[in-house]
Amino acid sequence: MASNHLTGIGSESKQLATWYFTFAAIIFGAQLLFGLVAAIQYVMPGFLFELLDFSVARMLHINALVVWMVFAMFGSVYWLLPDETGIETIGIKIGKLLYWVFVAAIVVVILVYLFIQVGPADETSIWFIHEGREYIEAPRWADFGIVVVALGFVANLWLTGFKGKNSGIVTVLMADMIAFAGLYLAGMFFTDNITVDQYWWWWVIHLWVEATWEVFVGAIAAYGLITMIGAHRKVVEMWLWIEVAMLFGSGILGIGHHYFWIGTPEYWWEIGALFSALEPLPLVAMFIHVLYDWGKTQGAQDATGQEVSVINNKPAFTWFVLNAFGNFLGAGIWGFFHTLPQVNLYTHGTQFTSAHGHLAFFGAYATILIGMMYIAVQGTNGIKIMKNTRASLWAVSLIVGGVMGMTIALTIAGYVQVLVSRAQMGATWAGYFDGQSGMWFAQAMDWRLFMGAITFLGFLFLVKDLLSTGKNPVHER
């Protein structure tokens, strides 16, 4: 099944994908901006006091993260569907309508977070302000909107998948996106018992991130390898099935590493520990996936006697390779650091978690989604071989350097908290403040802010490149 991703012009599905990517990039910027505000507030607590308090800036920072990634994921699927199925996406008009519904809902929710901020703490708050569930704080009315949009998206994917040619990538996505959409429901009902509430909330957060999102990344990596380096479809799809089995196998019961914090029975310690120990394995497999296919395809090319790179989109491929490394580093290494319950007892809720969160979300998801944006830029501009520009190199260097810097700073801060707040002071209220007032912690927070600013600068280069590289004469057409 040959790919025709270079002829994205004229496809309504691909046009819709570019809309999704554009809004995703805007919200990505908002995520970084509110992250910077929150980082400044750690260093200067009075900054924007009573205008945009830390809790609100943080809420906007992490919810914008989820939203831009979901938008970019939908965009990626709408982009690859015509290539994989050989037909235009079914129900594209409804898809476009739902896009505007989604955008409108997100804009209203952001405005409410910014200008209303806090509700009367009764049912009105849950329905119209926010639900208070970290990462998925959308008010109930927006929850219903998100479900409608997600179901419309899944319907388009399934109808197109059934009617067109059925590739392994589309089949995996069809199953994966059902789970993605369905799991959201687990975070929608409210219980008075915080333990029960957290139990279901983890179903959305953990199973999204460590099961459905990771499987999605596997499918996108497979598509990218076929389109960018001409990797053999059968080989790539075989990898994909292995990864799917391993990700679901370890990711689903790996949820146990959260359960022991919410009063669930003791056996969750052991289930959580076992499957958490296994969770890095599929990430290793994904790491081999890219390395192996790249090596094999380039080797076959070199064997012809011509030393020509097999990569037809250098910036996108850079982000895809960064995804393989970043996933392994952020989700694998920084995850394994503190997932086993014996040590998580000390690290949970410290800046260790934040360090892991920053590098894992960036390495595992942001990288590959930015790569998909570059694939879309290549397709919509009819570029045959897309090269790195000065802006794309600055973007990748500053963003990766900035995120790595933030991660290291937060790791140092987390280590101080583990030693002082938890191990020495026994997780007491006084220990919490002692852990935060140490010199190492304070300096780590300064560095986090500086590295956050570097990341934001890199984002500006990224935007400049995404907007201008299509017309750059450096590319081969």
Add this chain to the structure above:
Amino acid sequence: MIEEVIMRQDIPLDDFLTIFVSSALVMVFGGFYVGIYTAVKVNLLKKWTMPLAYMFWMLTAYCLYLMGSLMHVGEFTAKALVVAAIGLLLLPHAVYFMQHRVHEENEH
């Protein structure tokens, strides 16, 4: 009825750094093992480097042991870590075996 209270053995302060470093090295050495194994199989590295890959796996297994002992993991978790170490050892072999067969079938 009074339920049994489960007491966990505390981790000494001096052991935290070793735990974090060894757990990071589990992944770093594991990555080297898998990376070198894969690179040799796709002819990016010479065959004589393969023992290095297994040496990294042994370092991985040692770091897992060190990390597990310092964390005072229970019997079941210790077994789980052994399974994870063996899984990592076998993973590239199994994947390469399948890869090789698929490549042969497709003359790729």
